[in-house]
Amino acid sequence: MLIIHRYIFKGLIPPLLINLLFLTTVFLMTEMVKITKLIVNYNVSPATIGFILLFSIPHFLVFVFPMSVMMAVLLTLMRMSGDNEIAALKSGGVSLYKLLPPIGILAVAGCLATLFMTVYGMPQGKMAIKHLTYQMLTSNTDIGLKARTFNDSFKGVTLYVNEVDLHDKKMKDVFIEDRRNPKAISTIVAPEGQLLKDSEGRSVRLRLYHGMINQVERGKRSANAIYFTTYDINLNMTQTVNVKRYLREEEDEMSLAELNAYILKVRERPEKYYDALIELHQKFSIPAACLALGLLAVPLGVELKSTRRSAGLGMGMFIFILYYVLMTAGRVFGEMGWYHPAIGLWAPNILMGMGGIFLLIRTANEKPTYLFEFIRSLGRFMRKMLQHLLHRVTRR
Structure with missing residues (x-):
C-alpha cells in the first residue's frame, strides 16, 4: 500500500501547484485596477507596487489553498478513474477507503497552511499594506496634484x-x-x-x-x-x-490574543461583538474547508470518470462557489444577530463534509450516489436561501 500511497501523493502535487499558481495569478489580476490607479494618479514606484502585491498574497491564499486542495484531489482521481486505475485497484482488493491517507495528508497540510494565513499571514499583510499606503500618501508631495483640475485634498x-x-x-x-x-x-x-x-x-x-x-x-x-x-x-x-482609518486596527488585522480581548471588551455592543466573533470563527472555519472540500472531492473524482477534464473543472468551481455563497450568507445572518456566528460559518463545512461522507460510502460500496440529483438539490437549496436572504434584507 505504501507504493500506491506514494503514487497517489505524487499525482496530487502537479495539479496542486498548477492550481496554486493559476488561482493566485487570477486573484492578483483583480488588483490591477487599483495598481494602475496608483501608478497613473500617484506616481508610485515599482518597488512600492511590488510590496503591495506581496502583502496582498496572504489574503488571496486564504481562499486559494482550500480550492487548490479540492481541485488537486478531484483532477487526480478523475485521471485515475478515467485510466481505469481505480477499477484495477478495486479488482485487486483495494477499497476506496485505503486510498484516503495521501489525500488526507494533503488536506491536513492545506488546512495548516490556510490556518497559518488566517491567524498570522493575513493580519500582518493587511497591517503592512495599511502602513505602506499611509506612508505613501503622506510622503508624496504631488499626491493628487493634476493640471487643470480643482484639488480639495487638503482640508479647507x-x-x-x-x-x-x-x-x-x-x-x-x-x-x-x-x-x-x-x-x-x-x-x-x-x-x-x-x-x-x-x-x-x-x-x-x-x-x-x-x-x-x-x-x-x-x-x-x-x-x-x-x-x-x-x-x-x-x-x-x-x-x-483619513488618519484614523490608517491608525485604527480593524478586527481582521488583530492577532488571536488581541481579538479575544476585543471580544470581551465589546460584549455589550452587539454590532461590534458579532463582527468580532465572525472574524474569530472565520480564522478556523476557512482552514477546515480544506478537509471538507477535500473529502467531497474524492467521490466526485471517482464518479466523474466518463466526463472531460473541463467538466471536472466546472464541477470544482461550482462546489467552491456554492461553499463561498453559503459562507457569505451565514456571515450576513450572523452579523444581523439572527443566530450565533459560529452556526453560519461552520454550517458550509458541515454540509460539505456530510455530503462527502455520504457520497464516499455510496461510491465505496458501488451503490448509486445520485450525484447529479444531489448537486441539483444543493442548487435549489442555495437559490431558496438567497431568495430568503434577499427577502429579509429588503424587509429591513
Missing part, C-alpha cells in the same frame, strides 16, 4: 494649477482658496509656484511668486488686496488622508 484649501511639472515640482498659473480661517477667507493667485517638502514629509510648503492675495473678512465686511514677491503657504499632508 482648494488648489487649481494650469500647468504642473511633477519632476521639478514647479507650477504655473496657480489659484488657491484658503478657508482654514472662517473669519477671513483668502483667494491667492500667482503666475508660478513650487512645492517644497519638509524633512519629515508630514507637511508641504507651497511657495508662490509674484502674486496677489485677496482677503475677505466677514465680520468687518472688508476686503484687502496684498501683492507679494514671495509667499509661502503650509499644507498638512496628514489632512489629505
Whole structure:
C-alpha cells in the first residue's frame, strides 16, 4: 500500500501547484485596477507596487489553498478513474477507503497552511499594506496634484494649477482658496509656484511668486488686496488622508490574543461583538474547508470518470462557489444577530463534509450516489436561501 500511497501523493502535487499558481495569478489580476490607479494618479514606484502585491498574497491564499486542495484531489482521481486505475485497484482488493491517507495528508497540510494565513499571514499583510499606503500618501508631495483640475485634498484649501511639472515640482498659473480661517477667507493667485517638502514629509510648503492675495473678512465686511514677491503657504499632508482609518486596527488585522480581548471588551455592543466573533470563527472555519472540500472531492473524482477534464473543472468551481455563497450568507445572518456566528460559518463545512461522507460510502460500496440529483438539490437549496436572504434584507 505504501507504493500506491506514494503514487497517489505524487499525482496530487502537479495539479496542486498548477492550481496554486493559476488561482493566485487570477486573484492578483483583480488588483490591477487599483495598481494602475496608483501608478497613473500617484506616481508610485515599482518597488512600492511590488510590496503591495506581496502583502496582498496572504489574503488571496486564504481562499486559494482550500480550492487548490479540492481541485488537486478531484483532477487526480478523475485521471485515475478515467485510466481505469481505480477499477484495477478495486479488482485487486483495494477499497476506496485505503486510498484516503495521501489525500488526507494533503488536506491536513492545506488546512495548516490556510490556518497559518488566517491567524498570522493575513493580519500582518493587511497591517503592512495599511502602513505602506499611509506612508505613501503622506510622503508624496504631488499626491493628487493634476493640471487643470480643482484639488480639495487638503482640508479647507482648494488648489487649481494650469500647468504642473511633477519632476521639478514647479507650477504655473496657480489659484488657491484658503478657508482654514472662517473669519477671513483668502483667494491667492500667482503666475508660478513650487512645492517644497519638509524633512519629515508630514507637511508641504507651497511657495508662490509674484502674486496677489485677496482677503475677505466677514465680520468687518472688508476686503484687502496684498501683492507679494514671495509667499509661502503650509499644507498638512496628514489632512489629505483619513488618519484614523490608517491608525485604527480593524478586527481582521488583530492577532488571536488581541481579538479575544476585543471580544470581551465589546460584549455589550452587539454590532461590534458579532463582527468580532465572525472574524474569530472565520480564522478556523476557512482552514477546515480544506478537509471538507477535500473529502467531497474524492467521490466526485471517482464518479466523474466518463466526463472531460473541463467538466471536472466546472464541477470544482461550482462546489467552491456554492461553499463561498453559503459562507457569505451565514456571515450576513450572523452579523444581523439572527443566530450565533459560529452556526453560519461552520454550517458550509458541515454540509460539505456530510455530503462527502455520504457520497464516499455510496461510491465505496458501488451503490448509486445520485450525484447529479444531489448537486441539483444543493442548487435549489442555495437559490431558496438567497431568495430568503434577499427577502429579509429588503424587509429591513
